[in-house]
Amino acid sequence: MRLVIARCQVDYAGRLTAHLPMAKRLILVKSDGSVSIHADDRAYKPLNWMSPPCTLVELPAPAPQDDAVPGSEQLSALWEVRGRDGDTLQISLGEVFHDSSHELGVDPGLQKDGVEAHLQALLAEHPETFGSGWTLVRREHLTPIGPVDLLCRDAAGAYVAVEVKRRGDIDGVEQLTRYLELLRRDPLLGTVHGVFAAQQIKPQARTLALDRGISCVTVDYDVLRGMDNADERLF
């Protein structure tokens, strides 16, 4: 990983074109080949970047011109980064304040807990959350337009498609609606109900769901995890 603090001017041409006027910034070159240009704000997002795979060519600085515009800055280097899709990042470096390289090695990586996958797993283990006598048929049940998070059967044996979200938004309802439309074309399944399950469901999403005959269930992640723990203690 190489850290450069320098005045620089940047031009990106790719999916869009973007220009950064000359200013003092951080240029971060990672060993994966990526290059990113950071200002002292915008949180972790760089002003400009190039994702790997890409190649960085470091050109010598052009010699100072006799007819240089007065006040124009002497450049110290010109970097050209070229991406896979032909997009380019041109970095003109002026004064360099810092330049260091560091060997970091391979990172052991991030361990996450509490994302949708985990919520789905907990609900798959506890379909009774939706109603007494409910059973799980399959997780990630495939349809031609994508996987239904959970396919269950209610106490009466009718199929129910469950869409699991951390945040229940209108998009999730649309998604479930599309799945239901397809599932209902399958005569083998018979009647298929819909359940929209999320930790929080926005009012508009709830309204849309109910209008379409889809049930809404807000689930408490901590309670579910508690059930999980209780189960473990029993065995």
Place this chain on the structure above:
Amino acid sequence: MRLVIARCQVDYAGRLTAHLPMAKRLILVKSDGSVSIHADDRAYKPLNWMSPPCTLVELPAPAPQDDAVPGSEQLSALWEVRGRDGDTLQISLGEVFHDSSHELGVDPGLQKDGVEAHLQALLAEHPETFGSGWTLVRREHLTPIGPVDLLCRDAAGAYVAVEVKRRGDIDGVEQLTRYLELLRRDPLLGTVHGVFAAQQIKPQARTLALDRGISCVTVDYDVLRGMDNADERLF
């Protein structure tokens, strides 16, 4: 902006919980208060971060314990970053390889060109892209659930709602569908057609659109820009 290269161990608790085992990484502290922890890969995305507003408290390193686990690392500092929503980032620093601070000043900012807004503007100036005799009624035509990108009339005078996207995805079709449903309730408008315009339209989005009677138009940004330039040259 402060750059620290150090061995560190990180724990995040917030919308999810995440853990990073001890390893050598870059810790980036910006003057906007943000903190981000970078490995030497994952392009510009940090492994962990805290967005502003947040507060960083730097605690003194705990004194070495006599009964320390053999092989456990002596810590040099303990950082605790606390975000607005009560989420926390705990950073335990081990050996520090580099630590420098730099004044960057306020960045003049990024100038972009070629995003959806520009594409929409170009299409607004050239509604004949959709068909001979087409005219623009209004950009950003307001409906109760949001603005329609372009409201046009075709050669026959019928209204057409146009949704503009850079990348034509299924979401855009859903969005246009909702707008059309609302517009068609307005008896003053009469028949309202739909056009889905994008630089690229994914097959599934196209299928869904056509199934709903929505026309698809792929637009060439460079050609449009060329028309724009040609106009400028004429004046």
Place this chain on the structure above:
DNA sequence: ACATGTATGTCGTGG
């Protein structure tokens, strides 16, 4: 503050 729509979104995963 809330809702909506964009993003050079990025990043996994599964066919």
Place this chain on the structure above:
DNA sequence: CCACGACGTACATGT
């Protein structure tokens, strides 16, 4: 490789 869905999505904008 493509398509799809999740993401601590973040971010700007209009109400």
